Amino acid sequence: xxxxxxxxxxxxxxxxxxxxxxxxxxxxxxxxxxxxxxxxxxxxxxxxxxxxxxxxxxxxxxxxxxxxxxxxxxxxxxxxxxxxxxxxxxxxxxxxxxxxxxxxxxxxxxxxxxxxxxxxxxxxxxxxxxxxxxxxxxxxxxxxxxxxxxxxxxxxxxxxxxxxxxxxxxxxxxxxxxxxxxxxxxxxxxxxxxxxxxxxxxxxxxxxxxxxxxxxxxxxxxxxxxxxxxxxxxxxxxxxxxxxxxxxxxxxxxxxxxxxxxxxxxxxxxxxxxxxxxxxxxxxxxxxxxxxxxxxxxxxxxxxxxxxxxxxxxxxxxxxxxxxxxxxxxxxxxxxxxxxxxxxxxxxxxxxxxxxxxxxxxxxxxxxxxxxxxxxxxxxxxxxxxxxxxxxxxxxxxxxxxx
Amino acid sequence: xxxxxxxxxxxxxxxxxxxxxxxxxxxxxxxxxxxxxxxxxxxxxxxxxxxxxxxxxxxxxxxxxxxxxxxxxxxxxxxxxxxxxxxxxxxxxxxxxxxxxxxxxxxxxxxxxxxxxxxxxxxxxxxxxxxxxxxxxxxxxxxxxxxxxxxxxxxxxxxxxxxxxxxxxxxxxxxxxxxxxxxxxxxxxxxxxxxxxxxxxxxxxxxxxxxxxxxxxxxxxxxxxxxxxxxxxxxxxxxxxxxxxxxxxxxxxxxxxxxxxxxxxxxxxxxxxxxxxxxxxxxxxxxxxxxxxxxxxxxxxxxxxxxxxxxxxxxxxxxxxxxxxxxxxxxxxxxxxxxxxxxxxxxxxxxxxxxxxxxxxxxxxxxxxxxxxxxxxxxxxxxxxxxxxxxxxxxxxxxxxxxxxxxxxxxxxxxxxxxxxxxxxxxxxxxxxx
Numbered sequence: 001x002x003x004x005x006x007x008x009x010x011x012x013x014x015x016x017x018x019x020x021x022x023x024x025x026x027x028x029x030x031x032x033x034x035x036x037x038x039x040x041x042x043x044x045x046x047x048x049x050x051x052x053x054x055x056x057x058x059x060x061x062x063x064x065x066x067x068x069x070x071x072x073x074x075x076x077x078x079x080x081x082x083x084x085x086x087x088x089x090x091x092x093x094x095x096x097x098x099x100x101x102x103x104x105x106x107x108x109x110x111x112x113x114x115x116x117x118x119x120x121x122x123x124x125x126x127x128x129x130x131x132x133x134x135x136x137x138x139x140x141x142x143x144x145x146x147x148x149x150x151x152x153x154x155x156x157x158x159x160x161x162x163x164x165x166x167x168x169x170x171x172x173x174x175x176x177x178x179x180x181x182x183x184x185x186x187x188x189x190x191x192x193x194x195x196x197x198x199x200x201x202x203x204x205x206x207x208x209x210x211x212x213x214x215x216x217x218x219x220x221x222x223x224x225x226x227x228x229x230x231x232x233x234x235x236x237x238x239x240x241x242x243x244x245x246x247x248x249x250x251x252x253x254x255x256x257x258x259x260x261x262x263x264x265x266x267x268x269x270x271x272x273x274x275x276x277x278x279x280x281x282x283x284x285x286x287x288x289x290x291x292x293x294x295x296x297x298x299x300x301x302x303x304x305x306x307x308x309x310x311x312x313x314x315x316x317x318x319x320x321x322x323x324x325x326x327x328x329x330x331x332x333x334x335x336x337x338x339x340x341x342x343x344x345x346x347x348x349x350x351x352x353x354x355x356x357x358x359x360x361x362x363x364x365x366x367x368x369x370x371x372x373x374x375x376x377x378x379x380x381x382x383x384x385x386x387x388x389x390x391x392x393x394x395x396x397x398x399x400x401x402x403x
Numbered sequence: 404x405x406x407x408x409x410x411x412x413x414x415x416x417x418x419x420x421x422x423x424x425x426x427x428x429x430x431x432x433x434x435x436x437x438x439x440x441x442x443x444x445x446x447x448x449x450x451x452x453x454x455x456x457x458x459x460x461x462x463x464x465x466x467x468x469x470x471x472x473x474x475x476x477x478x479x480x481x482x483x484x485x486x487x488x489x490x491x492x493x494x495x496x497x498x499x500x501x502x503x504x505x506x507x508x509x510x511x512x513x514x515x516x517x518x519x520x521x522x523x524x525x526x527x528x529x530x531x532x533x534x535x536x537x538x539x540x541x542x543x544x545x546x547x548x549x550x551x552x553x554x555x556x557x558x559x560x561x562x563x564x565x566x567x568x569x570x571x572x573x574x575x576x577x578x579x580x581x582x583x584x585x586x587x588x589x590x591x592x593x594x595x596x597x598x599x600x601x602x603x604x605x606x607x608x609x610x611x612x613x614x615x616x617x618x619x620x621x622x623x624x625x626x627x628x629x630x631x632x633x634x635x636x637x638x639x640x641x642x643x644x645x646x647x648x649x650x651x652x653x654x655x656x657x658x659x660x661x662x663x664x665x666x667x668x669x670x671x672x673x674x675x676x677x678x679x680x681x682x683x684x685x686x687x688x689x690x691x692x693x694x695x696x697x698x699x700x701x702x703x704x705x706x707x708x709x710x711x712x713x714x715x716x717x718x719x720x721x722x723x724x725x726x727x728x729x730x731x732x733x734x735x736x737x738x739x740x741x742x743x744x745x746x747x748x749x750x751x752x753x754x755x756x757x758x759x760x761x762x763x764x765x766x767x768x769x770x771x772x773x774x775x776x777x778x779x780x781x782x783x784x785x786x787x788x789x790x791x792x793x794x795x796x797x798x799x800x801x802x803x804x805x806x807x808x809x810x811x812x813x814x815x816x817x818x819x820x821x822x823x824x825x826x827x828x829x830x831x832x833x834x835x836x837x
Contacts, residue, residue, distance in 0.1 A: 296726035303733035
């Protein structure tokens with residue numbers, strides 16, 4: 001296939017050719033970035049929490065009246081919840097991944113350090129909370145029963161003493177790179193706190209923070225006023241148990257209202273709803289863009305075929321086969337698409353640069369290049385096929401006579 | 404002449420229906436997408452309190468400990484109770500308000516009805532006149548009620564509907580937890596967008612349902628919801644105490660004219676200096692005073708996703724327009740013989756140019772009308788979005804006009820090149836080749 005006749009024809013239709021190239025370039029630049037953002041969002045939605053999400057229920061209660069002894073009621077609540085048939089374990093925590101509450105603390109490596117080493121999610125967990133969440137212990141040990149204290153006890157004491165804590169792997173690696181964090185001391189408020197164990201992961205309430213997800217876990221038991229209940233149950237019984245647990249909690253003290261009751265998988269679902277929506281929107285726009293571009297190619301190619309009937313007739317009369325005419329239009333399209341892709345990829349990286357500065361997106365990976373090119377080449381070939389087949393089907397005699 | 408061109412355009416549309424439909428659809432899709440996103444952006448970036456936003460200022464003071472932060476860095480977002488009460492007492496603005504958000508348990512008036520929770524705002528008296536709240540019944544409370552920690556409340560129209568079936572409830576009692584508060588006023592429907600006076604409660608959330616004097620909150624110890632940031636070593640047993648090193652109060656000031664901001668800022672510097680001399684503040688004086696517009700811009704209230712969508716939609720429109728230019732051009736060139744005849748019969752280049760622009764404009768208007776429908780559909784889609792702002796996305800009259808204008812302008816721009824090419828056609832060559 002000789003490319004020279006195609007080039008000389010295109011040179012006579014500079015404007016139309018340029019328009020096709022521009023359209024393909026724009027589509028390529030926009031679609032590459034959109035696909036990249038979609039990938040980003042999907043990745044966000046898959047972020048692990050480190051917990052056994054399919055087995056967890058979350059309940060929170062609030063009191064209508066002034067509360068006298070919240071700690072005693074909390075103990076009663078937990079006993080009732082653990083007694084429900086089908087509940088494997090129950091515990092109280094001050095916050096959860098994807099939850100509404102969020103509490104942070106700064107972790108220092110030295111007492112009275114001017115600038116904190118890292119800011120971490122501040123998890124206060126009652127007895128059995130880590131087992132309920134299903135966190136995997138990598139190193140060290142869990143908290144022992146006698147090490148737990150009530151949060152109210154600490155709040156009334158101006159000199160907080162938090163002798164021990166656990167970390168998740170990311171936090172341990174950030175604080176003590178290249179060494180074991182177990183047995184090391186960190187500083188949360190005043191005194192030193194010894195790290196006794198490392199869990200694989202515990203996501204902060206709002207995961208995927210710009211500067212990393214960090215967390216510290218303390219053996220401190222909140223009351224129901226400060227925390228919420230977490231139940232580990234058989235996944236098949238989640239819905240019935242959620243109702244049963246809510247009724248049970250209101251039964252303990254009728255002057256309370258259950259304000260939150262969620263299956264944990266639904267908490268994840270609604271937390272990422274915005275991302276899912278955005279990804280869906282981007283997919284829709286990408287599809288529309290490709291369709292519009294394809295129709296643009298069809299329109300212009302049809303016009304060209306019509307305009308070049310005489311040329312096609314002459315070539316056919318001089319011995320060109322149908323296949324050659326077909327390939328002529330296909331090659332022409334390939335050429336235009338390729339120029340569009342080259343320009344479009346440059347545009348894609350330029351747009352990505354803007355997005356990186358304004359929307360904190362990472363750099364466009366190079367794999368986008370071949371994928372984007374393949375999609376657009378394919379699109380161009382499919383779009384041009386109809387007009388090209390029509391051109392190839394033109395009988396030379398009719399063409400010559402009609403011209 | 405215009406009607407003749409329009410007639411020519413319609414004839415040409417009839418001759419190549421598929422191409423015309425394709426062009427109208429492309430314009431409509433582009434316009435629909437851009438107007439959907441632009442409307443959302445327009446709604447979300449609106450001025451929540453027009454006419455006053457230049458005179459309302461959010462106050463911040465750098466009260467936290469020395470720490471490792473550089474001087475001049477952004478101070479704490481909220482004020483400590485000590486500072487807020489001092490500023491409120493000094494009354495240096497035309498109006499001033501200290502407040503925080505909360506959540507209260509309400510007992511409906513009927514016996515054995517289940518209690519429920521409602522959002523609350525604990526605020527000093529100037530809140531209502533300062534933010535121009537509309538009234539359905541009654542009025543707000545005054546400074547004397549603040550002073551006396553009066554057991555009074557204002558409720559929203561929605562809450563009044565829920566509790567009292569929409570009847571005038573002023574003078575009736577509202578059971579909040581264990582306490583009885585007398586209702587003094589019922590707000591009429593009010594929905595400032597964004598929820599500018601307290602962004603912590605949600606940037607586009609609805610207004611609070613119950614309003615109680617700040618001093619009453621302190622006496623009754625009602626539940627507070629909001630952000631609390633404490634500093635200093637050790638634990639603070641009562642974080643809401645007057646001298647607690649904790650920031651949790653939002654403070655707004657209304658000045659008679661925007662020009663007084665300088666004087667008020669100086670007053671804040673003086674206050675900071677005084678507190679530093681007294682040993683309360685450790686950092687160099689670093690107050691902030693931002694009006695509503697600056698505050699919303701600083702807090703980047705319009706979601707990043709929404710901005711991204713606007714860019715995306717206009718990119719899409721650009722592709723659609725390029726597409727239209729290409730198709731219009733193809734159509735023009737196809738009609739070169741016709742143009743040749745018209746030129747030979749005496750039509751000027753200008754006339755040919757005008758004719759093709761009219762044709763492009765007609766496609767633009769058709770695309771615009773269809774695009775308006777698509778934008779309506781798009782906004783319906785946006786309202787299905789779970790985000791709190793989604794419910795606000797409605798097309799208003801200015802956006803309607805903008806849509807049609809944008810469609811017309813875009814199609815005329817797209818028509819320029821083809822029309823110019825059309826009027827370049829040499830009549831002699833065309834006539835000879837026929």
